Amino acid sequence: MADKQLACMTCEPKGLCGGRGLLTLKEGAWANNPLAIQILGICSALAVTNRLENSLVMGAALIFVCVGSNLLVSLLRKRTPHRIRMIAEVAIIATFVILFDQFLKAFYWDMSKQLGPYVGLIITNCIVMGRAEAFALQNPPVLSIVDGVANGLGYAVVLAIIGFFRELLGTGEIFGYEVLSGQWYTPNQLMILAPGAFFALGIVIGIFNAIKGPVAEEKK
Amino acid sequence: MKGSLYALVYAAVLGAVCALLLTAAAGVTAPYRQANAEAEETLNILMVLNVPLEADISAKQLGEVFKNNLREAERGGITTYLYSSPEAQGRIQAIALRFSGPGLWGPIKGFLALEQDMKTIRGITFYEQEETPGLGGEIVTEGFRKRFVGKTIHDKDNNVGIVICKPGSAKEQNEIDGITGATMTCDKVQAMLNEAIKSIVEEKQ
Numbered sequence: 001m002a003d004k005q006l007a008c009m010t011c012e013p014k015g016l017c018g019g020r021g022l023l024t025l026k027e028g029a030w031a032n033n034p035l036a037i038q039i040l041g042i043c044s045a046l047a048v049t050n051r052l053e054n055s056l057v058m059g060a061a062l063i064f065v066c067v068g069s070n071l072l073v074s075l076l077r078k079r080t081p082h083r084i085r086m087i088a089e090v091a092i093i094a095t096f097v098i099l100f101d102q103f104l105k106a107f108y109w110d111m112s113k114q115l116g117p118y119v120g121l122i123i124t125n126c127i128v129m130g131r132a133e134a135f136a137l138q139n140p141p142v143l144s145i146v147d148g149v150a151n152g153l154g155y156a157v158v159l160a161i162i163g164f165f166r167e168l169l170g171t172g173e174i175f176g177y178e179v180l181s182g183q184w185y186t187p188n189q190l191m192i193l194a195p196g197a198f199f200a201l202g203i204v205i206g207i208f209n210a211i212k213g214p215v216a217e218e219k220k
Numbered sequence: 221m222k223g224s225l226y227a228l229v230y231a232a233v234l235g236a237v238c239a240l241l242l243t244a245a246a247g248v249t250a251p252y253r254q255a256n257a258e259a260e261e262t263l264n265i266l267m268v269l270n271v272p273l274e275a276d277i278s279a280k281q282l283g284e285v286f287k288n289n290l291r292e293a294e295r296g297g298i299t300t301y302l303y304s305s306p307e308a309q310g311r312i313q314a315i316a317l318r319f320s321g322p323g324l325w326g327p328i329k330g331f332l333a334l335e336q337d338m339k340t341i342r343g344i345t346f347y348e349q350e351e352t353p354g355l356g357g358e359i360v361t362e363g364f365r366k367r368f369v370g371k372t373i374h375d376k377d378n379n380v381g382i383v384i385c386k387p388g389s390a391k392e393q394n395e396i397d398g399i400t401g402a403t404m405t406c407d408k409v410q411a412m413l414n415e416a417i418k419s420i421v422e423e424k425q
Contacts, residue, residue, distance in 0.1 A: 047352070050353065080230065084230065084231055087231065088234055091234055091238050102245050102253070103245075105256070107252065114357070116325070116349075116357060117325055117326070193354070193400065
């Protein structure tokens with residue numbers, strides 16, 4: 001996997017992140033974007049992106065969970081018995097996910113109702129588990145936080161892009177406000193439905209890869 | 221062996237810490253969550269009965285409006301709410317009944333309101349559902365709920381029951397257009413509504 005290379009990259013040790021902070025951020029959010037490049041976690045990306053607001057909250061949830069679980073897994077990395085490390089990771093991830101879910105239920109009731117089961121399903125999101133396994137287990141806490149932010153952000157931005165276009169084209173609205181006037185724009189219901197999610201995600205992945213170029217494939 | 225014991229202790233400690241954290245969080249948020257759920261329910265009952273409400277009403281005021289206008293009653297084994305505003309002097313203006321049943325992912329709960337003739341649908345709301353956002357989840361939208369208003373709970377031959385049919389094919393007085401891509405949810409909603417309607421109608425006879 002490409003992120004192995006990242007974890008082993010030796011930069012001169014300086015600062016809190018050992019000089020690898022910026023690189024880690026760039027890798028997670030752009031060059032190795034979990035959604036657009038690694039194609040992980042697309043289930044939720046397809047399901048909740050029919051409205052921009054839902055997409056943003058879901059992105060925030062993933063950033064929170066990713067940062068929290070990366071930090072804890074990294075702090076415990078030298079004490080965690082190798083054999084049960086994955087169970088430990090899942091327990092930590094589940095804790096953070098439920099915390100966020102409770103928070104939504106208590107203070108953002110309407111949003112919690114909208115997202116329904118998908119907040120809880122972050123527990124099984126491959127991105128979170130993947131970062132804990134591939135990065136946090138081998139790296140110090142601060143750098144792991146950076147990695148969590150980077151990957152969470154990478155996911156959130158792609159979700160926001162998809163959510164923006166699906167809501168705009170599917171309902172003619174943004175954040176529930178009419179943008180494309182109903183007088184001349186007929187909302188394309190397809191964008192709200194599941195096929196619209198596949199189209200939007202496919203196009204975004206295509207654009208990401210086109211900009212990044214095919215070099216990444218060969219490097220592996 | 222020593223390694224196993226360590227792993228066991230590690231798992232126990234980690235599990236305990238996580239459980240403690242979650243218990244604490246649940247305890248802290250419980251009153252908020254409960255208040256949200258209760259306010260949601262009250263608001264739903266008032267909305268489905270079309271009780272006039274101010275736009276930005278607080279949870280406390282909601283409770284007062286509820287007390288002034290509604291009376292709870294058991295009918296046919298289900299909870300109903302009789303709407304009689306102070307101006308109506310005891311005359312019942314509408315009735316709301318609670319319905320619930322299994323949805324696609326989790327339970328669906330809501331209220332159905334009937335006009336005083338006990339035949340015409342006045343409104344419908346859903347206060348608990350975990351349907352797929354964007355598909356079955358669309359049952360909560362005004363657009364879908366409005367389709368029920370004015371329909372009757374029996375067809376023209378007086379057979380009790382409503383039908384949620386394919387979008388765009390509703391013709392009869394008891395037929396309601398469903399949602400594209402949410403056939404399963406619509407079928408389940410139809411079943412739970414008919415169950416509640418039947419118990420009310422049977423009680424009346």
